[in-house]
Amino acid sequence: MNWFEIKNLQSVSLNEIPRLPIDDLRNQLIEKIKCGMRLVQLFAEKESDGNTLYVIVADDRNSRLGVASSKIPVHLSYRSFSTELPCASLFERELFEQFGIRPDGHPWLKPVRKGIAGVDPAQTPFQFFSMNGEEIHEVGVGPVHAGIIEPGHFRFSCHGEKVYYLEIEHGFQHRGVENLFIKKNHHSTAQVMLSESLAGDTVIGHCGSFVRAIEALGNVSVSRKAKTIRTIALELERIAVHLGDLSALSGDVAYLTGNAVFGALRTTVINTTMSICGNRFGRGLLTVGGVHYDISSPLQETIGSAINHLEDDVLLAGEVLFSSASVLERFEKTGIVEKETAKEIGMVGPAARASGIAIDVRSDHPFGAYESFPVHTLTLESGDVFARAYIRFVEIQQSIKIIRDQLNNLSDGELNNTATGLQPNRFVVSLTEGWRGEIAHILLTDHDGHLKRIKIKDPSFNNWLALALAVRDEEISDFPLCNKSFNLSYCGVDL
């Protein structure tokens, strides 16, 4: 039986999704991934007589998504996908944690969020991978870190300064958001607000992904104007975080000029977002059916001149940063993720593009205003800290150009259209290219047209393993630099 072919944001009936026996599903999935498709999501939904497993793969070159499902009776285990597909590993750990579905032969089966977080260390049945040897020692960091950042636990196995292995433990931020969405079914505004707080550094990315999914399920049309404003906000978010990252990367190699200059530039960008919607992170801007705030023509000019000014500053600051020998010395050949590895573990976003993988949801599975103009996917080959820093520098310039074009494109039109109820028994996949990479929101409705399941994937879910691999054989003192070059979300994974 063939998998059901859909596009990004296409709402389909749940009955149309084929149900395969689990072994067929496994074989077909392996074949598809080997043919170059990408695993987007592997999740389950609880039903009265067991669990239904859904698999979504992306055919990026043809802008198609493939969906299939399989019924897994309670207490039945299945042959793990991860033995053939490393990219499925974390998804299977999540299935194990949320539904008790046991993948036989999984190489490292432990929960994603409840391994050690909140548990008395003496009580947890889950171990860290440990190495033996006379001079091997372990370094544990977190959950509370030195700076003002989210909590997570890192366990390094080292020989002297050299890192042999890093295991990353999540779960400290687990707020139960997927259940909370369902709990708030009778308050659609509260659901939108919740989507803004999935990851506070990706407000427009996550909220945009959620409202587009709701619009698809409710057949709500969005005006060209609202789409344009959403695009401007999303690109401003990308620029702001990338600038913040360049600032922090400069700080991590003690290059204080870069630290100060990029930090100040970031402030101008988030203040531009605030001039549109009253919040530095874009909160309150998006709503189901459009946006709440307009970009008037005086504001259009202000933003236009702000980004022109920004462009000059960024070019100059980037020129200075990337020609500094002391910076390059630390950035280059540090924390390399090879292209093959990146592909195997299913990396996404700028980190994947820095390793030479040409994927970008904006061009592969366009949404909103991106349907009407091409976004050129930018890649670099070296996969090191330098590449992950430099790709940010070029993406900032790309985003500035997009914003400039979109500002000139602001047409007349409704800011937002009224939302109606959702269609019953539907299924939709909403992909968005946030600044970190592919955000996936998958929504299922029940026969009354209420959400019965929402599955959220922050790009961090795909990329944390890349960080663990990047620091192998590096000195432990390079960990902060490697970590910053990915800048992954803790709460995005913990949900």
Add this chain to the structure above:
Amino acid sequence: MLDLLKLRKRHGFQAIADIRHAIVMDTHRGFPVIDEAINNNDLQKAIDICPTKAITGNQASIDLGKCIFCAECERASNGAIRFSSDHKLGTSKKDHLVVTSGMDYTEYSTSAIDAQKEIHKLFGRSLKLRQVSAGGCNGCELELSACGNVNFDMGRFGIDFVASPRHADGIVITGPITKNMAPALQDVYKSISDPKIVIAVGACAISGGVFADSEELNREFLDTVKVDLFIPGCPPHPLTMINAILDFIGKKK
């Protein structure tokens, strides 16, 4: 080298010179003003749409500890509730976070923070804080980091975030306090030597915010300590945070 000098010149001096009197852009949503003459119909619409149940009907009031400043109530109430850009919202007492109809910003902000002599003596010239993100979405964390950047430069007042609780005079909590972070938060608090202060930043830390209904929270910690300073917002603006802390340690206005 020439480029570097050019960059330095363009960068110039970025710090906001007078933090105490700086104003925030007028699009910013700060102190909400409730029209004294708000009618029941508009009020009910505002109550219904509020995602965090911050608005109550008895006396028409908004609890800033719950409010996420989304402005849905402003639209639903036809402007009978209106967000001004006034940003000094920090308070020493939780009750004080409740804004009632007719209350104006001056009335709210003048008595919001009582600067105690003892606190001023201890921390007036140096306050080192340990931040704990206990389920925070990274919004409050980013704004707390921004307090130390070249624009806001909170370090000039002797206020810094430090890496170890052993070096800290107090704790800054963000996030709704998840079950999984509750033990770590407790440990950090215990590791700080007395006398110590507790600051709750953001709607999540103060009330649970948008996550208040979640079963994955454990907010018992807050029952066991006295919170000295509440800084509302989602997230609070850096100027809201810095001014609240400066008021608290008794810095001149």
